[in-house]
Amino acid sequence: MKKLLLLTFATLIFISCGNKTENKTMAMNTEESTETLVKENIYQFKVTDLYGEEFDFSSLKGKKILIVNTASECGLTPQYKDLEAIYEKYKDKNFVIVGFPANNFGSQEPGSDKEIAQFCQKNYGVTFPMMAKSSVKGKDMNEVYQFLTQKSKNGLQDSEVEWNFQKYLINEKGELIKVLSPRVLPTDKEIVGWINS
Template identity: 45%
Template sequence: MSFYSLSARLINGEEISMSNYKDNVLLIVNTASKCGFTKQFEELEKLYQKYKDKGFKILGFPCNQFGSQDPGTNEEIAQFCSLNYQVSFPMFEKIDVNGKNTHPIYQYLKSHASGFLGTKNIKWNFTKFLVNRQGEVVGRYAPNITPFKIEEDILQYLK
């Protein structure tokens, strides 16, 4: 199975194949609207604006599995991201990133990049995965690693 064989629903319900993002560098993030890390949306949007024309995309996946910090509907989440952070990168429907209902994209990401001490499970909101232009997972970043701290790694793959 390749990353590009997977798909997910945008926050508006439209099914999107990851093959639409082929030849792009991707930063995939499980997000939450009511988290201490929520302010990272600001840095994510700035990075997206800075590099989107060079083949960089951010894919946001809301998740309510950590402290119930994203309890809203998909519509409420979309409105929150737009109004508070002017998010223009693709946001997807709320998903599970751990457990028996883990979304296939997160099954793939976790199986190709372990976390701290080799753990597979996502530990909290705003865990980030970097995927190169060939669909290979090349990085996994803890929630406390801010988007700007990943910029050099992103640039390495945008070359």
């Protein structure tokens, strides 16, 4: 009888310890998966604009943001006209466009920041924020585009900038929600519908 009681007691202790270990493992796994799911947002970034001034993305909290990489000598450059048109139409409705001039595709943005600013103003009357020329692809990719193109940072998807005028849509919480091809026009119903939603 004593042996049976000791055996039962030992079994209970073993089961109890086993459950604690299992619970601890489950808790650790839950913590790990929570950490992996934490995604960044656009508000952490400060960059320099075309005029050498600091541009803080946290100043855009509560707005829908369309980010686009631009070039002055591209077949898609006339999209500046549509970008400016939708910016003018919706800028008072919590919407902003942020342009990132880049020379990554066919060397189609060869100018300096000053030359790009003059080109945008003279040819398209651009008034939406334009950042300093930087890289949106490769080893020297700027940190905003690292966020936009890496799922580990944006929590949505990995993507590659295909060409000039690729578009990234950011919601009012600073989260990436959509990546659109360079050929999707700024006035496309998908973009306008999103702005109005």
